Amino acid sequence: MTVALDIDDVRVTLGHNEVLKGVSLSVQPGEFVTLLGASGSGKSTLLNVIAGLQKIDSGHVLFDGENVERRSPQKRNVGFVFQSYALFPHMTVGENVSFPLLAARRPAKERAAVARETLELVQLGGMADREPASLSGGQRQRVALARAIAANPRVLLLDEPMAALDKQLREHMQVEIKSIQRRVGITTIAVTHDQTEALTMSDRVAIMHDGCFVQMAAPTELYRHPATEYVAKFLGEANLVPLYDGRILPVDGEEQKTGTAVIRPEDLEVLPLDAPAMAWSFDGIVRVVSFQGDRFRIEMDTSDGRVLVCTLPSTADVSLLVPGLPARLACTDPERVHIIFPPEILAQPLAVGSAV
Amino acid sequence: MKNPLAGVIGGFRYPVVVLSVAIGLLLFVPFAVLVATSVTSGQLILFPPQGFSLKWYVSVLGDRAWTDPFWLSMGVSLAATAIAVLLGTSGALAVHRIVRPGVGRLVRTLFILPIALPPVAYAVGLHRINILFEGLNKSLVVLVLGEAIIAMPYVFVLVSSAMNRVDPALRLAASTMGASWPMILRRVELPIVLPTVITGAIFAFSVVFDEVVLSVFLTPPGTQTFPLAMLSAAREAFSPNLTAASTMVSLAALALLGIVTVVGNRRARGRRPVRKVSST
Amino acid sequence: MTLRQTTEPGATTAPGSARARLTRFAAALSSPSSERRWLLWPPLAFFAVMLGIPMVALVVTALSGEGNAFAEIFQLNVFVSALIRTFVLALIVTAVTVVFGLIYSVGLAVAPSWLKWILLAWLFLSLWTSVMVRSFGWMLIELPLGALHWFLSLIGLSEVKIELYQTTVGMYPAMIAVMLPFAVLPVVAAIESLDREQLRAAVVYGAGPLLAIRTVVLPVVRPALISGGVLVFVMSLGFYVTPLLLGGPSNMTISGLINTQLNTANRPDLAAAMSIVLVAATMLIYLVADRLFKVSERWG
Numbered sequence A: 001m002t003v004a005l006d007i008d009d010v011r012v013t014l015g016h017n018e019v020l021k022g023v024s025l026s027v028q029p030g031e032f033v034t035l036l037g038a039s040g041s042g043k044s045t046l047l048n049v050i051a052g053l054q055k056i057d058s059g060h061v062l063f064d065g066e067n068v069e070r071r072s073p074q075k076r077n078v079g080f081v082f083q084s085y086a087l088f089p090h091m092t093v094g095e096n097v098s099f100p101l102l103a104a105r106r107p108a109k110e111r112a113a114v115a116r117e118t119l120e121l122v123q124l125g126g127m128a129d130r131e132p133a134s135l136s137g138g139q140r141q142r143v144a145l146a147r148a149i150a151a152n153p154r155v156l157l158l159d160e161p162m163a164a165l166d167k168q169l170r171e172h173m174q175v176e177i178k179s180i181q182r183r184v185g186i187t188t189i190a191v192t193h194d195q196t197e198a199l200t201m202s203d204r205v206a207i208m209h210d211g212c213f214v215q216m217a218a219p220t221e222l223y224r225h226p227a228t229e230y231v232a233k234f235l236g237e238a239n240l241v242p243l244y245d246g247r248i249l250p251v252d253g254e255e256q257k258t259g260t261a262v263i264r265p266e267d268l269e270v271l272p273l274d275a276p277a278m279a280w281s282f283d284g285i286v287r288v289v290s291f292q293g294d295r296f297r298i299e300m301d302t303s304d305g306r307v308l309v310c311t312l313p314s315t316a317d318v319s320l321l322v323p324g325l326p327a328r329l330a331c332t333d334p335e336r337v338h339i340i341f342p343p344e345i346l347a348q349p350l351a352v353g354s355a356v
Numbered sequence B: 001m002k003n004p005l006a007g008v009i010g011g012f013r014y015p016v017v018v019l020s021v022a023i024g025l026l027l028f029v030p031f032a033v034l035v036a037t038s039v040t041s042g043q044l045i046l047f048p049p050q051g052f053s054l055k056w057y058v059s060v061l062g063d064r065a066w067t068d069p070f071w072l073s074m075g076v077s078l079a080a081t082a083i084a085v086l087l088g089t090s091g092a093l094a095v096h097r098i099v100r101p102g103v104g105r106l107v108r109t110l111f112i113l114p115i116a117l118p119p120v121a122y123a124v125g126l127h128r129i130n131i132l133f134e135g136l137n138k139s140l141v142v143l144v145l146g147e148a149i150i151a152m153p154y155v156f157v158l159v160s161s162a163m164n165r166v167d168p169a170l171r172l173a174a175s176t177m178g179a180s181w182p183m184i185l186r187r188v189e190l191p192i193v194l195p196t197v198i199t200g201a202i203f204a205f206s207v208v209f210d211e212v213v214l215s216v217f218l219t220p221p222g223t224q225t226f227p228l229a230m231l232s233a234a235r236e237a238f239s240p241n242l243t244a245a246s247t248m249v250s251l252a253a254l255a256l257l258g259i260v261t262v263v264g265n266r267r268a269r270g271r272r273p274v275r276k277v278s279s280t
Numbered sequence C: 001m002t003l004r005q006t007t008e009p010g011a012t013t014a015p016g017s018a019r020a021r022l023t024r025f026a027a028a029l030s031s032p033s034s035e036r037r038w039l040l041w042p043p044l045a046f047f048a049v050m051l052g053i054p055m056v057a058l059v060v061t062a063l064s065g066e067g068n069a070f071a072e073i074f075q076l077n078v079f080v081s082a083l084i085r086t087f088v089l090a091l092i093v094t095a096v097t098v099v100f101g102l103i104y105s106v107g108l109a110v111a112p113s114w115l116k117w118i119l120l121a122w123l124f125l126s127l128w129t130s131v132m133v134r135s136f137g138w139m140l141i142e143l144p145l146g147a148l149h150w151f152l153s154l155i156g157l158s159e160v161k162i163e164l165y166q167t168t169v170g171m172y173p174a175m176i177a178v179m180l181p182f183a184v185l186p187v188v189a190a191i192e193s194l195d196r197e198q199l200r201a202a203v204v205y206g207a208g209p210l211l212a213i214r215t216v217v218l219p220v221v222r223p224a225l226i227s228g229g230v231l232v233f234v235m236s237l238g239f240y241v242t243p244l245l246l247g248g249p250s251n252m253t254i255s256g257l258i259n260t261q262l263n264t265a266n267r268p269d270l271a272a273a274m275s276i277v278l279v280a281a282t283m284l285i286y287l288v289a290d291r292l293f294k295v296s297e298r299w300g
Helices: A043-051 A093-097 A099-103 A108-121 A137-149 A167-184 A195-201 A219-224 A229-234 B004-038 B055-061 B064-095 B101-116 B119-132 B141-165 B169-176 B181-210 B213-218 B226-235 B240-275 C018-029 C035-063 C069-075 C077-110 C113-128 C131-142 C147-154 C168-192 C196-204 C209-237 C241-246 C254-263 C268-293
Strands: A005-014 A017-027 A032-037 A058-063 A078-081 A155-159 A187-192 A204-209 A212-217 A239-242 A249-251 A254-256 A260-263 A269-271 A281-291 A295-302 A307-313 A326-330 A338-340
Touching: A005 A043, A017 A043, A017 A212, A032 A043, A032 A167, A032 A195, A043 A078, A043 A155, A043 A187, A078 A137, A078 B169, A093 A099, A093 A108, A093 A137, A099 A108, A099 B181, A108 A137, A108 A167, A137 A155, A137 A167, A155 A167, A167 A195, A187 A195, A195 A219, A204 A219, A204 A229, A212 A219, A212 A229, A229 A239, A229 A260, A229 A338, A269 A307, A281 A307, A295 A326, B004 B240, B004 C077, B004 C113, B004 C131, B004 C168, B004 C196, B004 C209, B055 B064, B055 B240, B064 B101, B064 B141, B064 B181, B064 B226, B064 C035, B101 B141, B101 C035, B101 C209, B101 C268, B119 B141, B119 B213, B119 C035, B119 C254, B119 C268, B141 B181, B141 B213, B141 C035, B169 B181, B181 B226, B181 B240, B181 C035, B181 C131, B213 B226, B213 C254, B226 B240, B226 C131, B226 C241, B240 C113, B240 C131, C035 C069, C035 C268, C069 C077, C069 C268, C077 C113, C077 C168, C077 C209, C077 C254, C077 C268, C113 C168, C131 C147, C131 C168, C131 C241, C168 C209, C168 C241, C196 C209, C209 C268, C241 C254, C254 C268
Parallel strands: A032 A187, A032 A204, A078 A155, A155 A187
Antiparallel strands: A005 A017, A005 A058, A204 A212, A239 A260, A249 A254, A260 A338, A269 A326, A281 A295, A281 A326, A295 A307
16 A cells, blocks of 8 residues: 655644645655754754654645645554664564554454565564563564554655664674565654665665755765765765866866855875876875775865865775875766755756756 | 772771771661660660660560551551552653653652642631631541642652653554554553552652551541551650560561562563664 | 763753753644643642642631731740741751761761661661651650660660650650661762762872762762751751651740640641641742752652
8 A cells, every 4th residue: 555645835833943845746646755964953853843743833744645735644554674773662563563553443363464474574473472571673673664664654754763783793684674665655754863774775865954944856866966065075075176267177068267166075086296187187185095895985185275075996906095194086087076056056946856 | 880980089998998888787776775675674775785685576466556557557547548640651751742841840859849849837727717617627538639749750750760761762653553542551651660659659668657657647536547646646745665566667668669669670680681772 | 080981870961962952852742733732731730739729728828817916926935936946946956967967968878788787777777767666666765764764774874864755855866766767878879970980080099088989979969968858857847757756845936836726825826827837838848959960850
């Protein structure tokens, strides 16, 4: 029972603080969309709006075109995985998972059967009689997920689902949740402040900042073609280089001098100092060379007072890079350089969500 | 597991410990003297006691002047406790549903207020009700209701702090799963706070059982509650009967409250891992 | 130093934290429905009836006498002196109890563990037994041929004539002992909640006992001392049983005087007026203290 979800111009004010400033979002049936943003960006509020836990000042929430914004959370039929999992400590795992059916007053036999099936789905078969307190963090998360999907909800909502897990388990569960979601085929909205998590799990990622969407796109698109400097810096590491004389690009036939170039650290390479200068080469003094296991990370002070970051494979020869000595970094493939134009120059079709 | 406070206060540790023991004797010695005088084989309350005998205990247990008040107090305390538990728990659950912090603080203060109520003044007020409404003064209605007010804060405080330890997401989770509020109350909140409610009931019972001032003013003529019987005995016939009776109710209270506390602590320790919630 | 990131159960939550937000949601969830009405109104109605009617009855009684009862009581020497005596008594008991309570709580934390159990047992012994029983114990100590007399003769001081029973001096130890647990409990909880790493840091950086206590211990313990003190003070104002048993007629507190006016002097109007004054003063002090020091928030 998967649905299309539409958020239409939703506004929420808490006290004097406008938390959501008219956000709109369309999610396809079965799609996995992650809301990514710093704390206070409004992402959790939006999730609570979808669940009905937060009232809205104006706007609409639609499940398959049907207005639900006036419905109480009890009547929306959503599955919600809380950051703390919110497992009922006095119930067994099975009772937790079948709670939505208890609320719907289904008979005990059906409840037990659904609990068993759903626990199988999250690979916790046979755990129905355990107490939540006796489970590991990862198992508890699976129980919370099972409980959220047990009653075939229309939408699945995940609020920072990995926050309580340690790093290794987190990476494993990201893949796991994604695969369960795909198997069940349920429309899913997740909230996180962890960019890796967002990129790993989602079909699309929506970056939120200050109560608005900044950009919404598929993970690769978002990483390769950020719409704003905020997005570029928020997702991974980025070198932001302003355009100026000598480093300009023709746009619609005109020479464009204002804008910012985004160059990812892995797209820079080391050139010999006597190589011919090119559009995207930078001279400077090496500041730090650090070995990080799978790669080297180099920081360089450029002559115009910027710090450039470059990563090289761990097999690279870094003997020429000595802190305190000059070096030249360059992006030899201009295709890899993404330009962000200031809003007034940005043509309308290039707006949020599409490639430049 | 030594408390690092010991390291912090350094040389002050020894005088502090010695003073603590001295202060502790203020708490302990009177009770020890009381118990000692109750096992005397003599006719008078004397310290040190003369010989050893439990005859005063036998005498109290067989004396209707003591047993009647005891059973009356049991009845009054049970009735008052039932009211206090019902309303105190209900209030504690309600306070956690109040949205505006100012209102919540006000209600919380109101529920704790009876702790600060001067018992004699309150008793005089209740006494006037008994006089104004004839017929009431032959019953225990006003006494029971008044004791319930006095016991309610203890239930409220305990249950409310238990509610503070409950993950607020539990209610949200239950409501997204379609549970109505009576169902959340019955299936989620009450089962979780039930051990605390029981603890609160036992504390409330003990408070009411020991409370004497309302009894002084509100007990119908010719009847006595247990603490009132003790007070009269202390002012009229100060005999080992009194200390034997005091010792018995005290030991009963200590045993009951001790068991509740130990069991409660053990349960809390077993539950703790579930409640660890990490925040962003 | 890293800040602790886990939200401990019962910990005070910062307004912006995730837990605080959830709590707000959880509260707001019930705002339109009938649940608050069903849960809150019965106890509130009970309060209104059981606190309101006695207070109205007191006012009616106070006004039903021949003269103005309020004017009359303030012209009564016994009342004014009892009023002053009660306040002084409450102040002294509170001050001593708070100091003793602090010492006892610190003692509980730093004593060797065998002694800690004894101190704890003594504390709960007096917390769980009735005020009246404990007052009986003090009577037995202070009576002319009581335990104290026996003890003094035992150590060869039988010549010393002690007169404690039914004196002002004799009243204090009993009242302090009766109130002590209320001052100890909040401080024990506060000392338990001290950040052990901060304490260790203070020692590592070479802070002396006084500096460490002032900078690390006191800020945490002070609110507990205040809330314990407020509670003891307010309860001491209503003291009845202990002064009755140990203070004798010359040391009557307001509560004792109210009882005399009602049952001996047969002046219910004066008793009611005095009750109103006592209730008003106590409530005023409690509410102001609550507003200033958030006493009731520390009680759950």
